Amino acid sequence: MKEVLFNNEEYNQILAQLDQLMQDAEQISDVDHKVLLYQILQYFDSIHREPLSRIMEALQQDETLKAKILSDPTVSKLASLYDLKEHEEPTAKKDERQVAFIPESEVGWITPPKKKDWLELGDIELFQQNKLYAKNYQKVNFIISKVGSTFYAVENQCDGSFLPIDQGTLDEHVLTCPWHGCQYDLRTGESINETDKKLDTFPVEVEKDGMLKVEIAY
Ligand code: FES
Known part of the structure; x- marks a missing residue:
């Protein structure tokens, strides 16, 4: 098994692509297709959120391991997107490992009402x-x-x-x-x-x- 599928730069590109796709999806005018798309995203969210929650809960038993895992910016961002991470940043070297992320505002169903x-x-x-x-x-x-x-x-x-x-x-x-x-x-x-x-x-x-x-x- 490959140890790393993507480096941080490639991961940035994937996130940027997803960001663009989400913006494109916002333009879908057919209501039935839009409902279907958002429901698929809701289900994907849930099947990821549940095991991630369990992993984070298990990591409470080993704070050192938890900090090490969360020091990876991709893991840290995933935990953040699913609201599974305390807001205090772990000991990541931000200058070396910072990655560009999907803006939180693009995670549609948690965006607060505006209009x-x-x-x-x-x-x-x-x-x-x-x-x-x-x-x-x-x-x-x-x-x-x-x-x-x-x-x-x-x-x-x-x-x-x-x-x-x-x-x-x-x-x-x-x-x-x-x-x-x-x-x-x-x-x-x-x-x-x-x-x-x-x-x-x-x-x-x-x-x-x-x-x-x-x-x-x-
Ligand atoms: S998801 Fe509706 S009761 Fe649990």
């Missing part, structure tokens, strides 16, 4: 009762649902996780996450069975001609 836009989602007749419709606008994945005669929009990412929840179930106003069973009230975004959890909600309006609109903060 708001009203988005047209189509005629209300397109939406069936008690179904979860995954949508995307800018860097926001959200779910639109109709319960009774009222529409609701909430973020499509379970609180405390990066996994989407649109494969969950909806019973009246109660949305149940498919992963660990956390339940949310669509009307408020508040969790029913985990009081410290909450989903972002978005204002929804129906125009006179039946056009469904949602205001997305991004």
Whole structure:
């Protein structure tokens, strides 16, 4: 097995390429493809985050080894991107090993909201009762649902996780996450069975001609 697949300069180039691809992906106008892309990224995030979290937890037993591993700028950046590293920098020789990184602002789903836009989602007749419709606008994945005669929009990412929840179930106003069973009230975004959890909600309006609109903060 090769000891090192890429040197730091090559790693910089890969990060720059990924950065450009993420910016290009932002320009995708087809909503279904954008939803699909972001959901793939959410799943990739989760399958990486879980083992990385376990590795970092195991390293708590050996601070010397942990510091040595985190002194590699590529490992350090990965841990930082997944928010698994304390902010104090380890003993890396920054002048020799610094690498260019993807700006944190480009990690879409952790970017704090900056702007708001009203988005047209189509005629209300397109939406069936008690179904979860995954949508995307800018860097926001959200779910639109109709319960009774009222529409609701909430973020499509379970609180405390990066996994989407649109494969969950909806019973009246109660949305149940498919992963660990956390339940949310669509009307408020508040969790029913985990009081410290909450989903972002978005204002929804129906125009006179039946056009469904949602205001997305991004
Ligand atoms: S990811 Fe939703 S309850 Fe755990």
